[in-house]
Amino acid sequence: MSDIQNVRPQHANTISEWDLAADVVIAGYGVAGVCAAIESARAGADTLILERTGGWGGAAALSGGFIYLGGGTPLQKALGFEDTAENMEAFLLAALGPGADSAKIHDYCQGSVEHFEWLVAQGVPFKEEFWGEPGWEPPGDHGLMYSGGENAAPLNTIASPAPRGHLPQMTDKRTGERGGGYMLMKPLADTAESVGVRAEYDIRIERLIIDDDGRTVGVVAKRYGRRLTVRARRGVVLATGSFAYNQQMVATFTPRLIGRPAASIEQHDGIGIQVAQALGAQLAHMDAAEVAFFADPQVLVRGILVNGRGQRYIPEDTYPGRIGQATLNQQDNQAYLIIDEPSLEAAFATESTSAAMRRPPTWAAETVEELEAEIGLPTGALKTTIDVYNQHARQGADPLLGKKRQWVQPITTPLAAYDLRECTGGFTLGGLATDLDSRVLHVSGDPIPGLFAAGRCTSGICAGGYASGASLGDGSFYGRRAGRAAARRIAE
Ligand SMILES: Cc1cc2nc3c(=O)[nH]c(=O)nc-3n(C[C@H](O)[C@H](O)[C@H](O)COP(=O)(O)OP(=O)(O)OC[C@H]3O[C@@H](n4cnc5c(N)ncnc54)[C@H](O)[C@@H]3O)c2cc1C
Structure with a gap:
């Protein structure tokens, strides 16, 4: 059996000595992982991130950096755009459907202004300048842009148009290197370090570890060919990204994307989804995909x-x-x-x-x-x-x-x-079904004890549709929720 196929959980009673331990263990140091880590550490939990590559960042650091926010953020207001949480919700329900998770969209819109303020408080800079020309992204360091068809038919008849693509300010913009995504991740990674988050690199999670009650209590990981066991005293957060680079999963769930992965990284091999599936996790919108048009x-x-x-x-x-x-x-x-x-x-x-x-x-x-x-x-x-x-x-x-x-x-x-x-390519949007506290749901509908997830290994606010910024948006938003919930070890 290949490593990737052997995703069944290991029982804690088979482990006599743990190699690493923390209160909250987070798999993946991209946008969802870093936000989970900051909130977990702030909630008083000893927090450890396990990252497969040699550094933090993930797809997020390579990305354009759009974060979909609205409802009247200070940036929208400063640039003269009116918006409300209700207006944003009406738009997202229409634009991200059919089938979008209405509870998540409501929650996300209600929390959007606070989330913007939180990002600013972590040091993410946004320049008060609007870019109003047609384009995928602004040519410079503008902070705000339409990024979902808000001002175009038919969506402009459903909600009053407001730009919600918020972009971290970059100096010397170089997309893919020092673009908006890097300017999002750098201050977040600095913040994580400053609040005491520990990180281990070149370590790849392979399986979950459960106790006799079925609670997730750790992960099995591999580093330089050696297996390690990592104990999570309060919870495990999965933040390993999408399945865009898992050919078998793409063929099964999003066959139109075969041979055309884009806006993703090879590390997005679906592992977070598979290890939770092996515990009976529910999935959602596995056929959903963002599609770029070149x-x-x-x-x-x-x-x-x-x-x-x-x-x-x-x-x-x-x-x-x-x-x-x-x-x-x-x-x-x-x-x-x-x-x-x-x-x-x-x-x-x-x-x-x-x-x-x-x-x-x-x-x-x-x-x-x-x-x-x-x-x-x-x-x-x-x-x-x-x-x-x-x-x-x-x-x-x-x-x-x-x-x-x-x-x-x-x-x-x-x-x-x-x-x-x-002329199309894209990344997958479907994944683990989670609740508003980012608890991974079992097929029965109950949360799986000790297991949390956020980012593109989960199904977030998108289903049939997409808007630029939705991925960094719900990844960071529900990453924070995952970190807080895991640290609290909330009642399952
Ligand atoms: C060029 C480009 C432009 C984009 N532009 C935008 C944009 O403007 N707005 C937007 O919203 N989205 C954009 N995206 C998409 C967005 O970057 C991702 O969807 C988002 O980063 C997903 O967040 P995540 O935390 O789930 O994954 P990531 O940010 O990729 O983090 C996942 C991390 O998990 C690690 N990992 C994977 N497997 C393991 C394992 N087994 N063990 C340990 N660690 C593991 C990975 O190495 C990675 O560091 C873009 C992507 C790209 C590549």
Whole structure:
């Protein structure tokens, strides 16, 4: 049996001597782990993090750093945006569904302002500057941006639009190195150290240890080929990330992501989910996935996006992650962006947030009929789409999909198209079912004694949909809950 398959719990009565011990043992030093650790240590528990790699950070430190927060945070207010917890909740229920956990969303929205203040108190900096252009992320160190399609149809009719993508301020921005995610993790890791959290690196958890009552009392881990037992006097927190790099799990639960993991790290192999499953843990939304769409939003908004039948299917000015999910899940990854010459020039004249996305179109043609033939679309399909679009665009409207007036104008000739088939990739969002105290739930619905989890090894606030920042958002929020609950050893 391979190491990864041997995830069944070990019984504590087989262990005569423990190699390491702490009140609360946390597996994984990414965003959920560090937040759990800070709160656990502050609650008076001797806290130990076990991290598989040689340092803290995880996917979180490589990330763009968006944290989805709202309800009237000081940053939103300072930048002149009105928001309430109720407004945020209405948005998230619509944007993250179908099937999103309404209790978690309510709880998350109610606690969002406090969570922002907590992050600031730990030293996470946010600059009072708003970025309002289409894009995946701002080009600089702006602190706030729309990051979920809040100001686009149809969501702008469900809740009043408010930007909620909060970004830690970075100096000398280098995405993937010193981006927003690093600027989130660095102060949190410094805080953890200052409150006495201990960390052991190059140590990889493999199994849980349970006592005769079924309570989780430790973990079996491996370091440099040697097995270690680690005792957790109060509780174990699983914070090991998603299953995006476990091919078997991806094939089983999110087959559309096969061969296209993105915004993830190889360490996300699903181990946290599997060791808890071996104790009878309940899972939720294992089919859910964030899906990035590798196209330049400045170009997207100025064109029309059509599927393999030459038909539009989503407003081009919405959150590109919504476009990614719609393209992968509903259009079999078939997408072409049609844009005319003046619009392409206008897009290229804007500040680029990702130079790699600024590339020449795949096809160019003098007429719509020619372009249609070059792409290989059924005769008349694209022509019909453009005729209908232009008919309304002349009045500055898009009654079909509700693209905002500012981006709507008739498509002229000559024109061009981008081949955006296979332009998606993503990470998994499903995982362990947990309650609002981050207790891992058994299939019976009861909490599993001594076992807590947060971050992407759990199912958080997302189900069918996603907004940038939801992952660092619920990971940090419920990481804190896990740390507090484990330290308290709350009654199960
Ligand atoms: C390029 C990029 C951009 C992103 N941008 C954003 C964004 O802007 N906003 C957003 O919300 N999300 C973003 N994400 C996603 C986000 O970073 C992750 O979803 C988030 O970090 C998950 O938090 P986590 O604590 O569960 O996992 P992580 O932060 O990855 O932490 C998990 C830790 O567990 C460790 N680990 C794994 N297995 C074991 C084991 N067996 N034993 C011990 N330790 C183990 C890992 O090494 C890792 O350090 C991005 C990700 C990437 C890569």
